[in-house]
Amino acid sequence: MIPEIGHFALILALCLAFVQTLVPILGAQTNTVQWMAVAKPAARGQLLFIAVSYVCLTYSFISNDFSVLYVANNSNTALPLHYKISAVWGAHEGSLLLWVLMLGLWTVAVTVFSSSLPRDMVARVLGVMGFVSVGFLLFTLLTSNPFERVFPSPVEGRDLNPLLQDPGLVIHPPMLYMGYVGFSVAFAFAIAALLGGKLDSIWARWSRPWVIYAWVFLTIGITLGSWWAYHELGWGGWWFWDPVENASFMPWLVGTALVHSLAVTDKRSNLKNWTVLLAILAFSLSLLGTFLVRSGVLVSVHAFATDPARGLYILIFLAVVIGGSLSLYALRAPSIQSSGQFEIFSRETALLINNVLLLVAMLTILVGTLYPLFVSALNLPSLSVGKPYFDLVFSALTLPLVLVVGIGPFMRWKSTPVGQVIRRLLKIAVIGLVAGLVLPLMVAGKSSILVTLGATLGAWSIASAAYYLFKNLRQTGRGMHFFRRLGKIPHATWGMSIAHLGIGVFVLGVTFVSAFEQVRELPMQVGQKAELSGYVFQLDGVQDVQGPNYLSKQASVRVFKNGEPVALLLPEKRTYLVQQNPMTEAGIDSGFLRDVYVALGEQVDSQTWGMRLYYKPFVQWIWLGATLMAFGGILAALDRRYRLRLKRGKKTTVADVHERQVAAVS
Amino acid sequence: MIFTVVLVAGLGCAVALALYGMRQNIMLFHTPSEVAAGEVPGNRLFRIGGLVVAGSVIKADDGLTTDFGLTDLNQSITVRYTGLLPDLFREGQGIVAQGVLNEGGVFVAQEVLAKHDENYMPPEVAASLKEYRDSLPKSMAEYGRKAP
Numbered sequence: 001m002i003p004e005i006g007h008f009a010l011i012l013a014l015c016l017a018f019v020q021t022l023v024p025i026l027g028a029q030t031n032t033v034q035w036m037a038v039a040k041p042a043a044r045g046q047l048l049f050i051a052v053s054y055v056c057l058t059y060s061f062i063s064n065d066f067s068v069l070y071v072a073n074n075s076n077t078a079l080p081l082h083y084k085i086s087a088v089w090g091a092h093e094g095s096l097l098l099w100v101l102m103l104g105l106w107t108v109a110v111t112v113f114s115s116s117l118p119r120d121m122v123a124r125v126l127g128v129m130g131f132v133s134v135g136f137l138l139f140t141l142l143t144s145n146p147f148e149r150v151f152p153s154p155v156e157g158r159d160l161n162p163l164l165q166d167p168g169l170v171i172h173p174p175m176l177y178m179g180y181v182g183f184s185v186a187f188a189f190a191i192a193a194l195l196g197g198k199l200d201s202i203w204a205r206w207s208r209p210w211v212i213y214a215w216v217f218l219t220i221g222i223t224l225g226s227w228w229a230y231h232e233l234g235w236g237g238w239w240f241w242d243p244v245e246n247a248s249f250m251p252w253l254v255g256t257a258l259v260h261s262l263a264v265t266d267k268r269s270n271l272k273n274w275t276v277l278l279a280i281l282a283f284s285l286s287l288l289g290t291f292l293v294r295s296g297v298l299v300s301v302h303a304f305a306t307d308p309a310r311g312l313y314i315l316i317f318l319a320v321v322i323g324g325s326l327s328l329y330a331l332r333a334p335s336i337q338s339s340g341q342f343e344i345f346s347r348e349t350a351l352l353i354n355n356v357l358l359l360v361a362m363l364t365i366l367v368g369t370l371y372p373l374f375v376s377a378l379n380l381p382s383l384s385v386g387k388p389y390f391d392l393v394f395s396a397l398t399l400p401l402v403l404v405v406g407i408g409p410f411m412r413w414k415s416t417p418v419g420q421v422i423r424r425l426l427k428i429a430v431i432g433l434v435a436g437l438v439l440p441l442m443v444a445g446k447s448s449i450l451v452t453l454g455a456t457l458g459a460w461s462i463a464s465a466a467y468y469l470f471k472n473l474r475q476t477g478r479g480m481h482f483f484r485r486l487g488k489i490p491h492a493t494w495g496m497s498i499a500h501l502g503i504g505v506f507v508l509g510v511t512f513v514s515a516f517e518q519v520r521e522l523p524m525q526v527g528q529k530a531e532l533s534g535y536v537f538q539l540d541g542v543q544d545v546q547g548p549n550y551l552s553k554q555a556s557v558r559v560f561k562n563g564e565p566v567a568l569l570l571p572e573k574r575t576y577l578v579q580q581n582p583m584t585e586a587g588i589d590s591g592f593l594r595d596v597y598v599a600l601g602e603q604v605d606s607q608t609w610g611m612r613l614y615y616k617p618f619v620q621w622i623w624l625g626a627t628l629m630a631f632g633g634i635l636a637a638l639d640r641r642y643r644l645r646l647k648r649g650k651k652t653t654v655a656d657v658h659e660r661q662v663a664a665v666s
Numbered sequence: 667m668i669f670t671v672v673l674v675a676g677l678g679c680a681v682a683l684a685l686y687g688m689r690q691n692i693m694l695f696h697t698p699s700e701v702a703a704g705e706v707p708g709n710r711l712f713r714i715g716g717l718v719v720a721g722s723v724i725k726a727d728d729g730l731t732t733d734f735g736l737t738d739l740n741q742s743i744t745v746r747y748t749g750l751l752p753d754l755f756r757e758g759q760g761i762v763a764q765g766v767l768n769e770g771g772v773f774v775a776q777e778v779l780a781k782h783d784e785n786y787m788p789p790e791v792a793a794s795l796k797e798y799r800d801s802l803p804k805s806m807a808e809y810g811r812k813a814p
Contacts, residue, residue, distance in 0.1 A: 234753070271669070342668070349668060356676035363680045364687070371688070382695040384713060386764075389691035393683050521749045523729025573753075582753040601750035604729040610750050 006056025020130030176221030182214020454511030495636025506625025
């Protein structure tokens with residue numbers, strides 16, 4: 001009964017999504033106020049029905065209703081409750097449901113915060129988002145119904161994929177999806193502006209905080225995924241250039257470009273064409289990312305049992321969205337006027353270079369990801385493009401990108417006095433270079449040209465962000481108390497500086513861990529010691545541990561440095577009972593400056609186990625840097641510029657209500 | 667003007683970089699049959715895929731080196747790997763290995779990939795198996811089928 005209610009609610013949501021697409025857009029084109037007014041209630045109703053559907057599926061999981069095929073395939077009576085709840089998005093069907101739920105949430109958020117926007121703009125934005133929702137709901141109902149029943153129903157479920165039974169993976173997909181779906185808002189604003197033929201910078205100013213929030217979610221999602229891979233896979237790596245990782249990274253790169261180009265469009269009314277294109281591209285890549293993961297097109301760690309038959313629908317939907325929006329763009333682009341000139345030495349140019357570099361990075365990753373697919377489609381000998389390609393190409397592009405990150409903030413809009421900027425940058429460059437020479441020696445006692453380069457770049461970015469804050473501090477609120485002056489600096493400035501600082505931290509982390517990490521694989525007897533980078537690992541024993549739905553061999557490894565105990569690590573080799581999959585749980589002692597990491601391998605004989613030991617300096621800086629970027633994004637989105645507008649927005653609503661009352665009375 | 671120049675320069679760089687990266691870092695995939703037929707040059711890094719032959723896994727005394735047979739159900743070759751094997755490595759499992767062929771005809775792997783799904787089959791392996799599957803008994807032919 002409950003699953004049928006969920007199914008039915010999903011169908012009703014689809015009906016409302018159709019209404020939300022057609023009526024408001026037609027209303028906006030014909031200037032019919034009543035039709036435009038349909039958008040908000042339709043969007044809210046749609047969210048309600050999707051939520052009902054989502055709750056029904058969750059209930060089926062919690063109540064172990066294995067007559068629902070999706071539940072039977074992804075759950076088990078022994079699965080702990082929190083994993084039952086997160087198993088809802090553990091595979092294809094449920095993750096689509098989560099996707100539409102999030103789209104519904106973003107859409108309703110737009111209905112709440114858009115009261116100061118022109119009526120027809122809101123109608124069009126909600127209409128476009130409704131269209132995206134139609135696409136996903138149809139896809140879910142036609143090809144991937146999560147409520148499908150199975151007769152006779154199995155007594156026991158096949159359990160959730162053991163890989164997904166990890167706290168990191170519980171929140172990774174929702175964050176990622178919030179990011180993907182968030183770009184639909186920017187997309188909807190861009191399409192609405194194109195539809196209305198009014199591409200002034202209002203839409204840019206309005207979509208800015210939305211884009212930043214979406215970008216923040218995507219950043220957190222990707223960071224969690226990377227952190228999870230490091231903890232769970234036992235390979236000690238944090239990024240594998242796996243096609244699905246690339247699929248989430250490409251929208252991030254374009255989203256980052258969009259965040260920056262929106263600044264130009266908002267403040268200088270320039271690069272309008274480009275920004276619109278980026279908004280379309282960011283969302284198209286998000287769609288591609290969502291679909292690539294489980295459509296069977298790409299085979300990777302993430303692509304579980306898949307159904308290529310869904311590919312056709314996906315292809316058609318992508319063609320409609322991308323083709324449709326680009327045609328619309330081609331139609332309207334000639335009428336878009338970008339105002340304001342800028343010179344070569346200006347912030348516009350710096351942001352433009354940043355944009356082009358990010359886009360180029362995205363393109364090279366796209367080529368590397370899709371090239372093997374094309375080759376196999378053409379029946380040529382199959383090949384793979386692996387880590388070496390991406391490492392080479394991406395680090396080659398990171399170099400100029402981080403350089404520009406350090407320069408950009410010091411450039412002024414329109415034109416910049418060159419001498420002044422160069423004087424400032426020289427100071428930063430000197431700090432960066434000294435740090436680049438000294439830091440590797442402090443970390444590892446050795447260095448190389450590449451390490452020096454990486455460390456210099458990281459320090460350059462950090463020094464530039466710190467100097468920029470310092471400069472702002474000196475210029476604001478003279479004579480005031482220090483902390484009050486700190487508070488006077490706009491949130492946006494804080495946000496940008498912290499995000500750029502995060503890039504520096506990230507670059508330092510990547511540089512040091514890839515240059516100085518140590519790994520040792522060896523068989524270890526119980527009681528045996530092994531040394532790695534000054535740390536002594538001692539295997540004390542391996543015992544059997546029983547978890548709720550798995551059996552585990554758990555090794556206890558003590559780690560010493562200079563004879564002093566540093567950590568007790570408990571790496572595990574789990575065997576999940578239902579799917580009989582072995583799973584590695586690495587034992588990690590994380591520190592600010594280094595991680596020591598142990599993975600347990602196979603048993604060699606009764607007293608001996610294969611072990612993999614890692615020493616990973618600065619590896620936490622990778623996620624610390626990414627977290628700083630996300631935090632900077634949040635600060636920037638909270639800037640007063642946007643909040644003031646909201647307040648003004650509320651006033652308009654009150655005025656609107658008053659107007660309506662007057663109208664009703666008369 | 668500036669916009670166009672920067673954009674064109676950027677795209678040029680992208681193409682050049684991608685081509686350069688591709689030329690250096692592409693890896694071809696071969697089947698055990700191709701290797702057995704001598705179609706694969708030695709001393710070149712490539713990928714090989716197939717099923718781990720049942721009963722062929724031999725651990726060396728050092729506790730780390732493993733020899734195993736890899737088959738496409740037509741020919742099989744010996745693969746040697748030193749290090750911890752991935753969690754899902756087991757007999758009958760479809761895997762992909764990356765490495766070079768030595769003079770003795772043994773494939774010395776630098777990396778062994780077995781993906782985290784018992785139903786998973788690398789597409790290249792599935793394709794090469796399909797050729798031979800039809801002539802096989804049913805239990806063997808189940809290898810390489812995707813789960814429903």
